[in-house]
Amino acid sequence: MDFHIDRSEEGSVMGRPVLTTMQPAAAVLPRLHTAHTLADASLHLAASENFIKVVDAYWETARTAQSEWSTWRIQDRLKVLRRLRMAVAEDPRALAKSVHRQNIAETLAAEVLPLLDACRFLEGEAPRILRERTIGGRGRPKWLWGNSVVLRPEPLGVVLVIGPSNYPMMLPGIQGLQAIAAGNSVLIKPAVHGTPSIQHLLTLAKSAGLPDGVMQVLPEEPEAAALAIRKGVDKVFLTGSANTGRAVSHELAESTTPCVMELSGCDAVFVLEDADLNLVSDCLLLGLTFNQSQTCMAPRRVFVRHKHADELVRLLKAKLENRVRSVLDQQQAQDGSSASTQPAGVRFSAPATRRDRMQEQLIAAAVQQGAELVVGSLAGGSCEDQIGVVVLDRVSSQMSIAQKDLFAPVLSVIRVESDSQALQENAKCPFALCATVFGSRASCHELARRIPAGCVVINDMIVPTADPRVPFGGRLMSGHGKTRGQAGLLEMTHLKAIVATRRWFKPHLHQPTVADSEVLEHLIRLEHAASPLQTLKALPKMIRATIQQVQLRSKSIDFLQERSTQGTRS
Structure with missing residues (x-):
């Protein structure tokens, strides 16, 4: 191929x-x-x-x-x-x-x-x-x-x-x-x-x-x-x-x-019971706008409890609107144009000249299945006029948009009742590159150990992974192996393994005897006994079997030497 x-x-x-x-x-x-x-x-x-x-x-x-x-x-x-x-x-x-x-x-x-x-x-x-x-x-x-x-x-x-x-x-x-x-x-x-x-x-x-x-x-x-x-x-x-x-x-x-x-990646964000929602929204803003969200570890799914979801969405929407105003003000200052007529809150970047058809279809399908488009727009039932960040609320993990590797600033908010449910819903996605957890340090560490991902960031997003000590790589459909850090260098x-043995003791090269199986049997019992007492019991049996093995080998050597001598005489 x-x-x-x-x-x-x-x-x-x-x-x-x-x-x-x-x-x-x-x-x-x-x-x-x-x-x-x-x-x-x-x-x-x-x-x-x-x-x-x-x-x-x-x-x-x-x-x-x-x-x-x-x-x-x-x-x-x-x-x-x-x-x-x-x-x-x-x-x-x-x-x-x-x-x-x-x-x-x-x-x-x-x-x-x-x-x-x-x-x-x-x-x-x-x-x-x-x-x-x-x-x-x-x-x-x-x-x-x-x-x-x-x-x-x-x-x-x-x-x-x-x-x-x-x-x-x-x-x-x-x-x-x-x-x-x-x-x-x-x-x-x-x-x-x-x-x-x-x-x-x-x-x-x-x-x-x-x-x-x-x-x-x-x-x-x-x-x-x-x-x-x-x-x-x-x-x-x-x-x-x-x-x-x-x-x-x-x-x-x-x-x-x-x-x-x-x-x-289709990276997940886990918002715990005691998470700082202001910090969460700040980090989501970064993830959706840094490098135009063209980062493999950018957030695509947010698991948040029902009682916190409305507040988180409100904070994020307000911060996106402020960012839009800031960008438009900068553009106006640079080109001297009059105030923009673009509607604040749904615009972030310049109009796209080409849209990914799969992205358009996934967003439209999610809305048809019950998702709520809280940031962004769907003009004429399509995304042709969609500009910048898209935030969908009330998304379910069964929706295709929560299972695809969209490489665009599209965020799906998935409401859950508990951390366990969040893990179960997260497992429905075939990608497992990175994840982020927000909450108290102890709670975050506990959940991080249970998340199937190559890297989990706690109370931050994207930037900490620039640490050169951090190995990077995914699981499942997000790949295999590591780059960066010690693991990446290796x-x-x-x-290569180089194995050197003792010079004189090589019993495996000796003439086979009928006592070999008994020696090996007692060796296994000696090496892998369930208790020290059983080890002691196996030791004398091992010694007797070894003596018998040595005697048989000695007789075999004598026999071979005698035959060799007879052959020489004849």
Whole structure:
């Protein structure tokens, strides 16, 4: 199976389908117009062959560079990362401007700062995480006494990172830094419009001393990723939608290439009995507006008790209206226009020129099934005029909108009677990326342990997960494996076990005897007795069986030596 960009879905959201299936004959062709003539077809084929050669060259360079890079001491590799971090810190705005986003402050906060923090984390923690270590004797079976075990994390080789469009520099950048810190070379396939920022980062890395070929930027076309996979990368790290994950998994299955997939979310917010509703509404406002809510861990479902739901919805609606007024005032100040006639409370951003049809249908269906549209609008029974944030109240978990990976500022308020019911309703959603819990610290921790999610944030939203120590990854349809933190760094390695045995005591190499089964039987009783008394009872039986085994082996050796002597005489 091959995958390509569906142009109607690309460029803005990670949660929408980015990769879809196509016929194998056109699998790896670059983005060209349809060939209507024989000459056009020849040009199309030539371009295809050149595209394949380009990706092959990237792969060959990466493989060659990795063999040398992996021999560098970890301290020397991290010196390159430190110089890179210092270079970015000298002019962070330059890197931020290379990202395809208008808001520089948001880019500095969401892309540059987390990247540098992750880099510093590697500088300080990678030597400890990646060091070779010897396991102690605790847990070693008695019959394997003398065994020593060394665990050695080793580089994977060539790693492919497929980046998303919502955080086009930070997410693939952090994964790329972890890859090279672990001794790999890395091929980064950026999202649409993601090349400039990754290329800028690569230029700085080379200036910091990163050897050529250790990090390379592939073309943005998904065919580049498909070709790299078929050429033979050692692991794939994908951040994308569930549909993308399925398509890439199918491609990886052919070669059983391992992968880490951080996929879509439909993240839940749990509002406990003692939650601060003002704090909850502030955090929901952030989640619905930060990066246009194009964040995989942005809130999509809120579980709140009936008696608190009205107040929470009122607070959130009022804060959204205030945000709209603030945005409109800023726009008016910038362009000198007269006061806007847009109705406050239902508008947040500029009118969308293209809407996701699935989103439109899901919102309309939810309203038809009894949900209440408290923020947003449905003009003419559709969402064509819908602008910005949508808040639906009285949604049920059975509704499709509460079970889909919408990558847009759409929030469903689900009313419940208890925390247990909230957990039951949450389980009806197939996605389990992140969750947020609001309430007293003790109550939040208790509930957090029961929530099936890769990460649970308490009394905050999104921002705390930028901590470079936090591993990130989902469950169920939200993916598998981890990125970032210690777990993410270890995902960039293969764990090798080196086992050394005692020199002289190797009874398994001796001649078999009829007493072997009895020895093994008493050994099992000795090792796994239910009580110390039973262990003592098994010990003399074990000794007698072992003596018998030794005697039989001695007789066997004498017999074999005698036969050997007779054979020599004859």
